Amino acid sequence: MAKPAALWYLRAMTLPDARISDAELLTRMQSFHWWHSIALRPGLTTLGGKSMEILAQEEDAFLAPFDLTGRSVVDVGAWNGAFSFAAKRRGAARVLATDSYTWNHPVWRGREAFELARAELGLDIEAKMIDPPDITEKLGLFDVVLFLGVFYHLYDPLDVLARMRRITRQLLLVETHQDLTNDARPGMVFYPSDILNQDATNWWGPNPALMLSLLLQLGFTRVFYRDHPTLGRARGVYAAFTPEVEDSLVRGFDSNWLDLDVPGAIEGLLTP
Amino acid sequence: MSEAELRTAVAGHRWLQSLRLRPDLVTPGLKPEAQLKAEEAALFDTLNLKGAHLLEIGAGNGAFSFAALRRGAARVLATDHLAWTLPGSDALSATQWAAHALGAGIEMSPLDPRELTPRFGSFHVVMATACFDQLFNPIQALRGMRSVTERVLLIETLQDGLADARPLMMGHGQVLPIGGPEGSWVFGWGPNLPLMTQLLTDLGFSRVLYRHHPTLGAARGLYAAFLPEAPDGLLEGFHTPWINVTSPQAA
Ligand SMILES: C[S@@+](CC[C@H](N)C(=O)[O-])C[C@H]1O[C@@H](n2cnc3c(N)ncnc32)[C@H](O)[C@@H]1O
Numbered sequence: 001m002a003k004p005a006a007l008w009y010l011r012a013m014t015l016p017d018a019r020i021s022d023a024e025l026l027t028r029m030q031s032f033h034w035w036h037s038i039a040l041r042p043g044l045t046t047l048g049g050k051s052m053e054i055l056a057q058e059e060d061a062f063l064a065p066f067d068l069t070g071r072s073v074v075d076v077g078a079w080n081g082a083f084s085f086a087a088k089r090r091g092a093a094r095v096l097a098t099d100s101y102t103w104n105h106p107v108w109r110g111r112e113a114f115e116l117a118r119a120e121l122g123l124d125i126e127a128k129m130i131d132p133p134d135i136t137e138k139l140g141l142f143d144v145v146l147f148l149g150v151f152y153h154l155y156d157p158l159d160v161l162a163r164m165r166r167i168t169r170q171l172l173l174v175e176t177h178q179d180l181t182n183d184a185r186p187g188m189v190f191y192p193s194d195i196l197n198q199d200a201t202n203w204w205g206p207n208p209a210l211m212l213s214l215l216l217q218l219g220f221t222r223v224f225y226r227d228h229p230t231l232g233r234a235r236g237v238y239a240a241f242t243p244e245v246e247d248s249l250v251r252g253f254d255s256n257w258l259d260l261d262v263p264g265a266i267e268g269l270l271t272p
Numbered sequence: 273m274s275e276a277e278l279r280t281a282v283a284g285h286r287w288l289q290s291l292r293l294r295p296d297l298v299t300p301g302l303k304p305e306a307q308l309k310a311e312e313a314a315l316f317d318t319l320n321l322k323g324a325h326l327l328e329i330g331a332g333n334g335a336f337s338f339a340a341l342r343r344g345a346a347r348v349l350a351t352d353h354l355a356w357t358l359p360g361s362d363a364l365s366a367t368q369w370a371a372h373a374l375g376a377g378i379e380m381s382p383l384d385p386r387e388l389t390p391r392f393g394s395f396h397v398v399m400a401t402a403c404f405d406q407l408f409n410p411i412q413a414l415r416g417m418r419s420v421t422e423r424v425l426l427i428e429t430l431q432d433g434l435a436d437a438r439p440l441m442m443g444h445g446q447v448l449p450i451g452g453p454e455g456s457w458v459f460g461w462g463p464n465l466p467l468m469t470q471l472l473t474d475l476g477f478s479r480v481l482y483r484h485h486p487t488l489g490a491a492r493g494l495y496a497a498f499l500p501e502a503p504d505g506l507l508e509g510f511h512t513p514w515i516n517v518t519s520p521q522a523a
Contacts, residue, residue, distance in 0.1 A: 158409040186443030187433065190467050213443050217408065217459055 025120065032113040035102070036082035040120040046113075048080065054230055059086045061229040062148065062173060062237060065252045068092045071143040074167065076132055077150035079103075081114045081125070087146070088123045095123075096142070100131035101153070101201070132160045141169045143249075151176040153201050158214070165218040170245040172220065174238040179205025181233050184266050186210035208236055209266045215240040216261060222250070224257040225269075233269075278373050285366035286449040288332040288355060293373040299366070301333065302449060310486040311401060312339045314494055315426050318509040319397065321345045329385045329400035329417060330355075334367045336401060337378045349395070351383035354406065354458060358451035388416030395420055401428040405444065405460040411471065418475040423502040425477065427495040432462025434490055439467035465493065465517065472497040473519040481510050482517045 020028070022044060029046050037048035037055060045052060062083070069091035075084040078097035088095045102110035111129065118125055130139070132150060145168045151157045164172055177196070179189040188206040196202035206214075208225055215223050220240035228235035239257065241250060258265055278293065287301035289308055298305055312335070322344035328337045330352055337350035355363040364380065371378055385400070386409060398421045404410045417425055432442040441463040447455045463471075465482060472480050477497035485492035496510060 156409070156411045159412050162409075180440070187440055189436075190439040190441075190470060192439065192470055210443055213445075213459070 028116055032109055032116070033107060034080055034113060035108075035110070036080035036117075038080060038082055038085065038117050038121075040117060046080070046117065048082075050082075055082055057229040058175075059083065061226065061256070062146070062175065063087065063090055065239070065254065065257065066144075066171070066249045067252065068144065072096075072140075072169075073144045073146065074098060074139065074142040075146040075148075076135065076164065077101075077148065077153075078114065078127075078146075079108075079110050081117055083146055083148060084125050085117070085121055085123055087144070088125055092144075094126070096126045096128060096139075098128045098130050098135070098139075100129055100134075103129055132163065135160070135163045135167060137166045139167050142167055143170045144168075145172045147172060148175040151206070152196075152204050155203050157204055157206075161214055162218055165220070168240075168242055170242055171249055172215075172238075172240045172242075174211065174215075174240065175228070176211070176236060176238075177202070177205055178207055178234060178236045180207040181236075182270050183207055184209055184270060186213045208260065208269055211236065211238050212260045212266065219243075221261075223260040224253050225260040225265075226257045273372060278369070281366075281369045285362050285369065287366055288363055288449065289335040291333055291335055291338070291370050291374075293370060299333065299370065303332075303335075307487055308335045311428055311494075312336060314483065314486040315399065315401075315428065316340065316343055318496065318511075318514070319424070319506070320509070321397070324396045325394075325422075326397045326399065327351065327395040327420060329383070329398065329413070330402060330406060331367070331380075332402075333363060333370055334376075334378065334380070336399060338370070338374055338376045340397075340399075341376050341378055345397075347395075348378040350378050350380050351385075353382065353384045354456070355448070355450040356382040358456055360452040361450050363450055385413040385416040388420050390419050392420050394422045396423045397421075397426065398424075399426040403427045403429040404441065404463050405430040405446070406448070406458050407460050410441075410461055410463070414471055414475060418477070421499060423499055423506060425472070425495075425497045427468075427497070428485070429468075429493055429495070430460070430462040431464060431491060431493045433464040433467075436464060437466065439470045440464055441467055468493065468495055469517050469519050473521055476500070479507065479516065479518045481507070481514045483514045 034046040034048040037052040039045045070093045072094040073087045073092045074096045076098050078084050078099045079102050081097050084095050084097040102108040147164050154160050180187045186209040188204045191202050194200040212223050221243045222241040224239040226237050227233050287299040289303050290301035290305040291299045323346045325347040326340045326345045328350045331337050331350035334350045337348045341348045398417050407413045433440045441461040444462050445459050448458050449455045469480050478500040479498040481496040483494045484490050
């Protein structure tokens with residue numbers, strides 16, 4: 001359930017001149033636990049679990065390969081919204097940020113933190129409280145679907161990946177924790193309780209062969225892969241294209257990316 | 273139905289299972305009669321099926337449903353998804369011929385186990401052979417099967433990742449003689465024992481028993497998962513080589 005937006009926030013939205021002071025903003029920033037480090041004003045950056053430097057490298061790896069101008073984007077599992085904000089700043093016509101788990105979490109209070117950042121940055125971004133397993137085609141079709149850091153948090157990622165396919169018009173970007181990465185055969189490891197990084201919300205570690213197989217079965221016709229820009233093979237990034245994709249979205253993927261759906265590509269990822 | 277008609281029907285269908293319809297007439301199926309018999313004994317000799325209501329998922333040509341009826345089940349509902357619904361599939365028609373030839377009063381209905389909910393009804397015994405092998409999403413299918421199980425869920429499945437102590441499953445593709453004339457490529461999974469135990473425990477099964485496949489060894493596994501409501505007596509027939517693999521979590 002969506003928490004009612006705080007009154008100050010509604011006021012800030014409706015009365016753009018009701019700008020709060022730096023001191024007041026800092027107090028509000030400090031009342032949340034942040035995942036993303038986001039510069040809200042000069043000298044005022046949220047203290048996220050992910051640093052600005054890492055986020056900058058991720059943004060560059062995930063979003064720089066294609067031109068977002070005029071595109072529609074949905075960010076599934078947006079948390080504090082760093083990638084939603086980045087997509088908007090890179091020219092996306094429409095950006096929808098969705099989340100549920102951290103947005104409703106009593107400690108993370110992610111929705112309120114997201115709202116603070118959105119209001120402060122003044123970006124025209126939509127938000128919707130929805131859990132990935134509840135997403136259907138009713139959400140709409142988006143040129144680009146961002147599914148970053150969510151796959152491995154799902155008990156049933158197979159169902160949710162199929163749901164992501166149904167809302168993707170052109171490109172689905174998946175970033176995930178990986179395992180069995182030196183196995184050419186498709187597979188995924190299950191993590192009971194909190195054995196992966198002492199985090200009970202981590203469930204599965206797939207390998208590249210599996211991600212390729214799943215994405216192709218879901219009707220994506222091309223799949224590009226790259227290692228995570230800072231964490232290497234431990235996490236992978238997949239760009240999966242529908243048959244309807246415009247060439248301009250595919251062209252910019254450079255040599256950091258590997259065409260995964262060609263013979264020998266998976267074997268090429270193995271270390272002897 | 274004349275004998276000639278039956279023989280024509282047998283010749284005119286692709287068969288997934290080798291069923292003995294007459295003393296001298298066995299359908300030429302993918303799975304040999306001896307393997308089916310061994311699996312039937314391994315799964316059903318353990319339980320008294322008299323009067324039971326049984327739901328079979330992925331029945332193929334119905335071998336296990338026919339066996340359950342012979343063993344006294346009061347109601348048998350045989351279902352299949354891909355093999356009975358892919359365009360060009362003739363497995364349901366083949367199964368109807370087999371039921372007719374055997375005089376077996378089973379119900380038959382195409383069904384995707386992912387769509388099962390308690391509204392579908394409930395069955396004392398729910399079973400699936402070649403279970404994970406042919407399911408894109410076994411997590412969801414197991415949840416569906418659980419939702420209609422009253423006492424025990426019986427599973428026979430491909431296995432993989434047996435050298436790893438961690439729960440995992442490996443993807444497998446195979447071409448099956450279903451759908452169009454060339455057959456269909458079907459994706460599925462080979463789970464290992466730790467994963468099966470974990471998934472079944474997470475679904476609320478309080479006791480899980482396991483044995484290797486009677487003829488193919490550890491490459492395939494048999495599981496019997498019991499709900500807390502199942503009377504203790506139900507477990508009495510599960511002798512060696514069945515072992516208790518119940519997770520400490522479930523106790
Ligand atoms: C590691 S964060 C990723 C945030 C952001 N997309 C990024 O890449 O930085 C995981 C996100 O998945 C969401 N999520 C969705 N379903 C979840 C679940 N079942 N358990 C935990 N997190 C879940 C969380 O709310 C959170 O926003």
